[in-house]
Amino acid sequence: MKLNPSLMGLYQLLLDTYGPQNWWPVDHLYHREHKTDPKDEIIIGAVLTQNTLWSRVEIALDRLKRMGELSLNFVRKCPSEILEEIVKPVGFYRQKVRTLKALAELLEKVREPNYEDLIKLKGIGPETACVILLYAFHQPTFVIDKYTLRILQRLYGLKLTPKKAKKFMEEHLPKDVGIYKEYHALLDQHAKKFCKSTPLCGGCPAATYCLSANPSF
């Protein structure tokens, strides 16, 4: 077993393996044609994707485009009951609509929210808040999800709380929004391909560096 790679080493490995993920996906053509804010798509997607497959979110985003408008302004003016029907495929749709309404309200008053503003809203936790700040507002805040925690534990033997993990990532990486965006996406991809609940260590690109794939160490 080789030495554990640095976080940047792991980043390079994942980038070489999977290629750029280019998160967050945005339909720029749509927003150009409808004169809507691409930011809104990221914010709406961030809430809708909570504990749900992205493929479900895409269905809901398409339905918003067809049945209304993919914008926070539409979220604001559309009655909750209608909005709930539109985004129903994502699951947890009642609470997600409630959250979207509150978010749209906040962002009508506050041009650029901070972490505290967001986390106060029911339905916005640490991860969704960081996703919005990083991908919509380009603030250098590292997004921690359960995949990040799992990979840190398996690779390095680190059992961290989300707060500690965030601190760890930010202390060991250049404060670079581009890297933060891409790294989170790559970790997500890696967790889906190999570092699943029951890991597929055979063929895993990080196996030679990973504690978990080398029981003898």
Add this chain to the structure above:
DNA sequence: TGCCAGGTGAAAG
């Protein structure tokens, strides 16, 4: 057929 997916919040032990 039960488990899980780009979480969060409330309540209990």
Add this chain to the structure above:
DNA sequence: CTTTCACATGGC
């Protein structure tokens, strides 16, 4: 502080 549960839908 940690475990557990509800929140909901649909694919595998």
